[in-house]
Amino acid sequence: MTVxxxxxxxxxxxxxxxxxxxxxxxxxxxxLAEDCHLSSRTETGEHPFEEFIHSDNHGRDAAMAWxxxxxxxxxxxxxxxxxxxxxVAERGDELDLExxxxxxxxxxxxxxxxxxxxxxxxxxxxxxxYRVYRKDVVLDSIESAEFQSIDxxxxxxxxx
Numbered sequence: 421m422t423v424x425x426x427x428x429x430x431x432x433x434x435x436x437x438x439x440x441x442x443x444x445x446x447x448x449x450x451x452l453a454e455d456c457h458l459s460s461r462t463e464t465g466e467h468p469f470e471e472f473i474h475s476d477n478h479g480r481d482a483a484m485a486w487x488x489x490x491x492x493x494x495x496x497x498x499x500x501x502x503x504x505x506x507x508v509a510e511r512g513d514e515l516d517l518e519x520x521x522x523x524x525x526x527x528x529x530x531x532x533x534x535x536x537x538x539x540x541x542x543x544x545x546x547x548x549x550y551r552v553y554r555k556d557v558v559l560d561s562i563e564s565a566e567f568q569s570i571d572x573x574x575x576x577x578x579x580x
Contacts, residue, residue, distance in 0.1 A: 424510050424515045426507055429507070429515055429517060432451070432543060432549070433505055433517070433519060433541065434502060435451070436448065436451055436552065437500035437501070437502055439451070440500060441496075441497070441498050441500055445484065445487065445488055445491065449484050452480045452484070452551060452552050453480070453544050453546070453551040454479065454480050455478075455479060455480075456478075456483055456551070456554065457476075457478050457553070458475060458477050458483040458486075458552070458554075458555045459476045459477070459556050460474065460475045460557035460559070461474050461557070462537075462558070463558050463559070463560065464561055464562060466561070467559070472493070475490070497525065498534070499523065499524045499525070500523050501521070501522045502519040502539065503519060503521075504518075504519055504520045505518075505519040506519070513545040513546075514542055514543070514544055514545075515544075516540070516541065517541045517543065518538060518540050519538070519539050520536065520537070520538060521537045521539050521557065523536070535559050535560065536559070537558050537559035537560050538557075538558050539555065539556065539557050539558075540554070540555075540556040540558075541554065541555055542555075
């Protein structure tokens with residue numbers, strides 16, 4: 421059994437979002453594994469800004485090309501907040517985590533929620549610390565409703 425440092429993994433996720441928000445993309449690039457896979461979408465794929473949200477990039481160069489363009493066309497200040505981070509699985513040098521994501525921006529000098537969602541992470545332990553091996557962002561886009569009335573709740577787990 422391989423023991424992972426859960427605290428270091430949590431801090432890594434917070435460091436990732438801080439550097440993304442502040443536009444420190446050279447730092448962000450160093451946090452990605454060379455063979456990473458980064459994706460983002462909404463749970464329905466039908467959001468009016470789906471084209472801007474959607475990504476599916478394999479490899480650090482492709483992931484960073486999309487990230488640079490996406491960040492360039494996103495607001496500043498922008499704040500990604502990862503909450504309820506928890507470990508899902510550990511295998512060898514890989515650590516799977518999930519977290520909620522809340523994104524805020526400033527509108528009329530007041531903080532405003534921009535989006536929320538769930539992120540599935542796979543971090544790979546390297547001699548230099550953890551690196552993102554996989555990051556799947558699924559943003560919320562449906563209207564909240566009574567839990568039992570939502571048809572696809574059980575399907576969400578199958579999408580990872």
